[in-house]
Amino acid sequence: xxxxxxxxxxxxxxxxxxxxxxxxxxxxxxxxxxxxxxxxxxxxxxxxxxxxxxxxxxxxxxxxxxxxxxxxxxxxxxxxxxxxxxxxxxxxxxxxxxxxxxxxxxxxxxxxxxxxxxxxxxxxxxxxxxxxxxxxxxxxxxxxxxxxxxxxxxxxxxxxxxxxxxxxxxxxxxxxxxxxxxxxxxxxxxxxxxxxxxxxxxxxxxxxxxxxxxxxxxxxxxxxxxxxxxxxxxxxxxxxxxxxxxxxxxxxxxxxxxxxxxxxxxxxxxxxxxxxxxxxxxxxxxxxxxxxxxxxxxxxxxxxxxxxxxxxxxxxxxxxxxxxxxxxxxxxxxxxxxxxxxxxxxxxxxxxxxxxxxxxxxxxxxxxxxxxxxx
Numbered sequence: 001x002x003x004x005x006x007x008x009x010x011x012x013x014x015x016x017x018x019x020x021x022x023x024x025x026x027x028x029x030x031x032x033x034x035x036x037x038x039x040x041x042x043x044x045x046x047x048x049x050x051x052x053x054x055x056x057x058x059x060x061x062x063x064x065x066x067x068x069x070x071x072x073x074x075x076x077x078x079x080x081x082x083x084x085x086x087x088x089x090x091x092x093x094x095x096x097x098x099x100x101x102x103x104x105x106x107x108x109x110x111x112x113x114x115x116x117x118x119x120x121x122x123x124x125x126x127x128x129x130x131x132x133x134x135x136x137x138x139x140x141x142x143x144x145x146x147x148x149x150x151x152x153x154x155x156x157x158x159x160x161x162x163x164x165x166x167x168x169x170x171x172x173x174x175x176x177x178x179x180x181x182x183x184x185x186x187x188x189x190x191x192x193x194x195x196x197x198x199x200x201x202x203x204x205x206x207x208x209x210x211x212x213x214x215x216x217x218x219x220x221x222x223x224x225x226x227x228x229x230x231x232x233x234x235x236x237x238x239x240x241x242x243x244x245x246x247x248x249x250x251x252x253x254x255x256x257x258x259x260x261x262x263x264x265x266x267x268x269x270x271x272x273x274x275x276x277x278x279x280x281x282x283x284x285x286x287x288x289x290x291x292x293x294x295x296x297x298x299x300x301x302x303x304x305x306x307x308x309x310x311x312x313x314x315x316x317x318x319x320x321x322x323x324x325x326x327x328x329x330x331x332x333x334x335x336x337x338x339x340x341x342x343x344x345x346x347x348x349x350x351x352x353x354x355x356x357x358x359x360x361x362x363x364x365x366x367x368x369x370x371x372x373x374x375x
Contacts, residue, residue: 012090013082013085013086013090014026014040014085014090015076015081015082015085016028016076016081016217017076018076018077019054019076019077020047020051020054020075020076020077020215020216020217021076022044022046022047023036023038024038025038025039025044025076026038026039026040026041027039027040027041027042027043027044027092027220028042028044028045028046029042029043029044029045029250030042033045041091041092041093043092043093043220043250043254044216044220044250045248045250046216047215047216048212048213048214048215048216048219048247050212050213051075051213051214051215051216052213052214053071053073053075053213053214053215054075054215056071056075056077068080072176072180073214073215073218074215074217074218074221075215075217075218076215076217081217084221085221088221088224088225088228089224089228091224092220092221092223092224093224094223094224094227094254094255094257094258095258097224097227097228097231097258097262098231098262099230099231099234099240099242099262099264100231100234100235101265102234102237102238102239102240102265103239103265104202104239104241104265104266104300105167105201105202105239106129107129107130107167107202107300107302107324107369108128108129108130108324108364108367108369109321109323109324109325109364109367109368109369110324110325110326110360110363110364110366110367111130111131111132111169111324111325111326112128112131112132112326112327112328112329112330112331112356112360112363113131113132113133113134113171113304113326113327113328113331114131114132114133114160114328114331115133115137115331116133116134116137116138116159116160117159117160118159118160118161119131119160119161119162120161121352121353122331122334122352122353122356122357123161123163123166124353125357126357126360126361127163127166128166128360129165129166129167130166130167130168130169130201131160131162131166131167131168131169132169132170132171132204132326133156133160133168133169133170133171134171134173134174134328135170135171135172135173135174135178135179135182135206136174136175136178138150138170138195138198139174139178139182139191141174141175141177141178141181144181144182144185146191146194146195150194150198151194153197154198155198155199156168156170156198156199156200157199167201167202168199168200168201169200169201169202169203169204169326170195170198170200170202170203170204171204171304171326172203172204172205172206172207172229172233172243173204173206173207173243173270173272173304174206176209179206179207179208182206182229183206183208183225183229188232189232192232192233192236193236195233195236195238196233196236196237196238200238201239202238202239202240202241203233203238203239203240203241204240204241204243204268204302204304204326205226205229205230205233205240205241205242205243205268206226206229206243207226207243207245207268207270208221208222208223208225208226208245209222209245209273210222210223210245210246210247210251211273212247212283216247219247219251222245223245223246223251223254226242226243226245227242227258230242230243239265241264241265241266241267241268241302242264242267242268243267243268243269243270244267244268244269244291245269245270246287247283249290252287252290252291252294255267255291256291256294256295259295259296259299260296263296264299265300266299266300266301266302267291267295267299267300267301267302268301268302268303268304269284269288269301269302269303269304270304270305271284271303271304271305271306272304272305273305274305280311285314288314288315288318288319289318292318292319298322299322300322300323300324301319301322301323301324302323302324302325302326303315303323303324303325303326304325304326304327305326305327306325306327307327307329307340307363309366312325312363312366312367313366316366316367316368320368321368321369323367323368323369324367324369325363325366325367327363329359329363330355330356330359330360330363331352331356333345333355333356333359334350334352334353334354334355334356334359335352337349337350337351337352337355338355339355339358339359339362340359340362340363341358341359341362342362
């Protein structure tokens with residue numbers, strides 16, 4: 001499924017030393033960027049000073065095994081870390097990962113994400129060119145299987161009630177337990193085949209989180225997993241856009257090097273976990289500025305989760321007509337008779353379809369690209 005042979009024998013898989021000892025880490029890039037004698041691939045400039053896990057019990061040399069059984073974080077002290085690194089090909093670099101080429105469909109400036117039921121009532125008098133559905137509407141977080149409604153030859157266009165020319169997009173984002181379950185399934189290849197059979201026009205590949213209080217080992221592992229999973233979707237024949245996450249400048253540099261080498265059809269950025277002003281000011285916005293200056297000028301950018309008009313306006317200033325915005329706001333507000341408009345969020349006691357259409361049109365007005373269904 002992936003461009004590397006997975007899994008590898010674990011005996012020779014390099015892992016960092018317990019307790020985040022950078023000088024013994026095979027991915028540490030030292031002060032001059034070259035690393036020390038133990039370094040085979042300098043990818044990381046050092047441990048994360050904000051990490052909440054560096055003082056755990058496994059960091060002690062004499063700690064008993066089994067202490068990691070209930071911890072979801074893959075830190076350098078984890079007793080089965082070698083298995084996890086082997087699972088992603090024995091490296092945390094991107095150099096060996098390619099993405100099969102697919103043509104990106106023509107996307108509108110704004111794409112509403114809906115709940116996976118038919119959009120017939122919502123789309124009346126609207127005829128919107130594309131609708132997105134989140135992964136949790138297709139893949140059950142409880143049974144870790146495809147929901148019955150989406151099995152046995154079910155087609156996304158039919159289940160959503162789309163008309164010819166309208167696009168069905170799978171937004172592969174979800175809460176951490178959902179995407180972790182997706183990765184860990186023994187027959188993930190069969191699961192992806194089932195999703196491919198549903199006939200999606202585009203998949204935004206799952207993203208694995210990069211939180212500020214996690215160890216760098218987890219960041220590096222999750223960025224590689226996100227890219228590997230995008231490749232698996234693309235290999236199944238689905239037009240796929242990889243998700244780009246970062247925590248440091250070196251992460252952005254690695255992404256842009258990979259983008260320049262592979263030339264994906266687009267990149268996606270999930271802003272749903274960056275909601276606070278601090279996240280926007282210190283993390284997301286600087287990264288967007290840096291990407292604007294370093295990715296190809298014609299590379300489409302899909303951002304999921306922005307709903308504040310001022311932040312949307314900033315994204316438009318940065319990316320212009322190549323920007324596509326995707327969010328759940330129109331249906332979420334519409335369920336309560338609320339709309340988003342020039343005056344902000346308002347309760348207007350409208351029917352859900354009317355409120356939905358009003359919000360969709362408003363968000364589309366903030367984007368420079370046309371939202372007409374191509375003939």
